[in-house]
Amino acid sequence: MKKLVSLVLTAVFAVSCCISLSGCQAQTAPATSGATSKAEETTAGSKESESEAKPAAGDFKVGAIYINSQNDTSGYTFAHHKGITEGMKQVGLDPSKDLYIVDNVPEDDEKVKQAIDQLAGDGCNIIFGISFGYINAMNEKATEYPDIIFSHATGYMSNEKNFNNYFGRIYQARFLAGIAAGYKSLAIKNDNIGYVSAWGTEYAETCSGINGFALGARSVNPNAKIHVYEISTWGDQEKERQAAQVLIDTYKCGVIGQHCDSAQPQIVANEKGVFGCGYNSDMTAEAPKAHLCAAIWNWSAYYATAMKAAMTDKGSFMTTVGNYYQGLNAGLVDVSPLSSNCEPETAEAIKIAKDLMISGKWDVFSGVKLVFSGKAGAVAVEQKNDALKDNQGAEKVAAGGASVGDDVIQGSMNYYVEGVTQVN
């Protein structure tokens, strides 16, 4: 009898399946035929292909694999989703029709591969994977689907035809935020600056961010001390809060920088009457009395470029776009608009530093240090030859030397620069 029960359960599923299938075909065939015409060549035959052909853009589909949900309202996935949808609009695609998303995909090869199979099956022409751990699965699948462009954020692998990686010089934006923090520390006569960081020297991404921020702060206030509190996770609101509290209460920090997902460090700064620099999005709304400016991503700069290249000629994607690593010059990273909490000199100094980096005349991790001086309206910068040293005093770049390589910034940087100490 139990067997019968389960048999009938199957039948019920099968029947409802048929009902919904027939309903699907009756109701939606005209609407979807244009977009899925490629897929139907292999499955449904020529029945629907006679409907009017759409412009080329209508055939282009974008696939995305997210580590969290596209419905997040802040954080990493949110920033990328915003970038992809805005980028799609810039190149004439409709994110509500041409975008396929597999979300909440953990860094598990098998699950990433299945997500890629699904997106490939749905006819996506380019697939973006936003999390580091997708790397091996994407590398493997790029060979399996040579007609699809694979694009992987934060990774280091690529091939010559259809697989690239992309990331940005967020350390440049952090240097600018550091300038704002430096002026604030001078104004409140407190050299202690805190920094809530997901990770410390384990990851070049966090490490270069901390160093960039520290060099920015010390270009204004040479006595500034950066206290780093590592929370060992990319995002945990409670830990972010506690870290900020420790930095303010125990280490007497007057400005709180951060590299973690939520705005909690800024909110704590707001509660305790100190100041702070956020990350990922303008956090002035969350911390109106504390927030100075935030290092932000503008992912659409990359996504629009990549989609445009793939739409124009996917064969040359790896020569036109290639492995993408851009910064302020491409508008990929920036600082959010300065809030009214900033010191009057901040805007001028940031503009000077920004222009230097955009023009390519100077970069953060070189043997030349910027030294700002002067009051608002007459802020001047001196480019001083000064070795880049780690916090143990070891020289990393000789005085006047060129910037460390991109491979160091992205991959092997594992030291803090002068003035940085990790407190935990």
Next chain:
Amino acid sequence: MKKYHLVRRSGQSLARRLVYYLIGILISLGIGAVLLWSLGINPFEFYGRMLSIGMIGNKYAYKNVEGFLKILVPLLITSLALGLSFKMRFWNIGGEGEFLIGAISAAVVAFTVTGLPRPLTILLMCLAAMLSSGLLGLFVAFFKVKFNTNETLVTLMINYIMLYVITYLGKTKEDWNFFLDPKSARPIFGKFPEAAIMDGIKIGNFNLLWSVIIAVALIVFIYVYLKYTKHGYEISVVGDSSATAKYAGMKVGRIVMRTMFISSAMIGLAAGLTASSSGTISETVTNNVGWTGIVVAWLGKLSVPAIAVTSVLISILQFGCKTAATKYPSIDSNFADLLQGIILFSVLTADFCATFTLKKKEDAKNA
């Protein structure tokens, strides 16, 4: 409410049960349809995509069947294994932990044993997985039999211990840690050597993994084992009443330990097959089968054929909900989980209503 109370229905009317299931599923799909409609999505299209596991209009539809089978096999084997221990009234909720230790052991073999032909490597991986998981199950059963420890608590805690073990292995970049990809600066699980990755029978483009065949064989084996062997009979007697079993001269302790070993070893086999077919391990390698398997085993009323069918349906539901959501940027996998939850809840409610009925107290006295 005081006037009414729940009474188990007398007689098992199959027709009634089926009608209840049907109503339950239709109601849940209806609720889902309203939600979908409110989000501007055509529910028929969504359900079509869901129940066909995303194969409609798919360029590589066979890939979805492959993916579906990869989800089904571990769930099927784990549910069967859990059913085995539940039949004995041994509340093994440690499926996750047993699966994880199996996957870790299989990975140890995959990364360290080299130079053997593929079938032999995979066989070794599965044996290592079965042995480690089986011993873990035996360990729990031993304490249960010897000191009457609470197996629910012990197995539950084992889940967390094993989860932290695999997380530690996946996050610790050290020279001794052969689980990690040596080329990556960031810690990330490495890929197995070719000889440790399962292949299958090619049917056109479709690749039928050996694990599917093993799973089907296992259904038959467990069915026969429970129905026609002395061991199977002993399990059902112990489940009905261990006192009776003792009176009949059965060694209850031995039966419990043996069955738990077999049950956990099967979960280990599922883990070994999964690890080998994915070619790597991760913290999410279990895909929650240790938990879902409990639901499947009970929905299938611990009957082997019913468990097999239920695990197919649940896998369709899981895989289908997720793939259906892909097409609609406005809904994410949380919505897919929500829908799955609504459907499962309705089926369980229908099951409950088919088993019990509300009666007035006076009626109950008369009855």
